[in-house]
Amino acid sequence: MNTIVSRITHTTEDEEIIKIAGEIIKKGGLVAFPTETVYGLGGDALNPDSSRKIYAAKGRPSDNPLIVHICKLEDINRIVSDFPDKAKRLADEFWPGPLTMVLPKSNTVPKETTGGLDTVAVRMPVDPIALSFIEAAGGYVAAPSANLSGKPSPTSSRYVEEDMNGRIDMIIDGGDVEIGLESTIVDMTGETPVLLRPGRITLEMLQEVLGKVDADKTILAGNAAGRPKAPGMKYKHYAPKGELTIVSGEREAVVERMNELAKQGMLKGEKVGIIGTEENIPFYCGDSIKSVGKRDDEVSIAKRLYRILREFDDENVTLIYSEAFSTGGMGQAIMNRLLKAAGHQVLHV
Ligand code: AMP
Numbered sequence: 241m242n243t244i245v246s247r248i249t250h251t252t253e254d255e256e257i258i259k260i261a262g263e264i265i266k267k268g269g270l271v272a273f274p275t276e277t278v279y280g281l282g283g284d285a286l287n288p289d290s291s292r293k294i295y296a297a298k299g300r301p302s303d304n305p306l307i308v309h310i311c312k313l314e315d316i317n318r319i320v321s322d323f324p325d326k327a328k329r330l331a332d333e334f335w336p337g338p339l340t341m342v343l344p345k346s347n348t349v350p351k352e353t354t355g356g357l358d359t360v361a362v363r364m365p366v367d368p369i370a371l372s373f374i375e376a377a378g379g380y381v382a383a384p385s386a387n388l389s390g391k392p393s394p395t396s397s398r399y400v401e402e403d404m405n406g407r408i409d410m411i412i413d414g415g416d417v418e419i420g421l422e423s424t425i426v427d428m429t430g431e432t433p434v435l436l437r438p439g440r441i442t443l444e445m446l447q448e449v450l451g452k453v454d455a456d457k458t459i460l461a462g463n464a465a466g467r468p469k470a471p472g473m474k475y476k477h478y479a480p481k482g483e484l485t486i487v488s489g490e491r492e493a494v495v496e497r498m499n500e501l502a503k504q505g506m507l508k509g510e511k512v513g514i515i516g517t518e519e520n521i522p523f524y525c526g527d528s529i530k531s532v533g534k535r536d537d538e539v540s541i542a543k544r545l546y547r548i549l550r551e552f553d554d555e556n557v558t559l560i561y562s563e564a565f566s567t568g569g570m571g572q573a574i575m576n577r578l579l580k581a582a583g584h585q586v587l588h589v
């Protein structure tokens with residue numbers, strides 16, 4: 241399959257790109273598109289064949305449901321059988337934006353889209369390209385992240401091309417994304433909302449609107465704590481090719497241990513990558529040393545994390561050591577992804 245790559249230029253030419261992309265979706269094809277979180281791999285959410293194609297293009301297990309993207313709030317009524325008051329309040333506060341809500345699905349949504357579940361995950365993104373694309377596509381776009389299953393989600397179209405060239409019909413290149421981590425997912429089907437996947441919208445922000453919100457125990461503890469309620473969270477995820485270990489502890493001890501490990505690795509012929517905060521970068525040794533940003537700048541850390549993991553893949557790095565980050569606010573989302581990328585391999589020093 242020949243994959244068209246069309247670059248957004250913020251001129252009137254964009255309208256034609258969006259129109260073509262919308263037509264492809266309506267005919268049952270697949271289009272990767274930018275959102276504020278990561279790039280999505282879109283198909284018609286109401287067409288079971290399109291959803292099957294998405295799973296095939298990603299190599300994704302078919303029990304791992306897709307998120308349905310909408311562009312207008314009223315459109316939700318066609319795909320959910322209930323839109324409870326608490327969910328409406330979250331929509332008022334955070335939509336359009338990086339929040340996905342799990343709700344009971346209506347019969348309009350095929351089981352292929354929801355991985356066989358009776359619930360559907362819904363999001364209204366804020367990115368203007370995403371919104372106009374969803375509208376052109378008929379209003380309901382099923383989209384997981386536009387990476388091959390298991391790899392870090394793409395934060396720029398370059399990485400979408402790397403994974404999806406020849407596998408899908410079109411890629412809309414909208415430059416680098418703004419947030420860099422996938423949306424927050426909250427399950428709204430029970431009495432108390434449950435955070436299933438942390439993101440830019442933090443647990444604290446949800447609690448501020450709704451009061452009590454629980455968090456799935458597997459978010460930081462991993463599958464040892466039980467079966468995650470978001471099926472996708474049980475898979476190895478976001479993983480670079482190199483073996484990643486997180487080193488956690490006091491700043492100086494961490495730097496010292498990471499350097500020891502890096503030297504040992506290099507002596508054995510490994511190519512060693514280091515993920516550190518800006519403050520510590522001058523003190524590290526390794527083959528490829530990368531800064532995620534200042535320790536207290538979680539927005540920057542979130543934005544750079546996947547890019548760094550992808551860069552290590554490009555550089556054929558075989559061993560990676562990363563600092564740990566704080567787990568409050570957006571730090572919870574960062575550590576959740578980093579722990580998964582590391583297969584929960586953490587050294588406490
Ligand atoms: P991705 O967009 O690639 O991050 O994949 C979507 C994520 O949403 C996966 O982790 C899914 O398991 C999760 N998800 C989608 N639909 C549901 C649902 N109905 N219930 C729980 N989790 C869901």
Ligand code: MG
Pocket residue numbers: 384385393
């Ligand atoms: Mg994904």
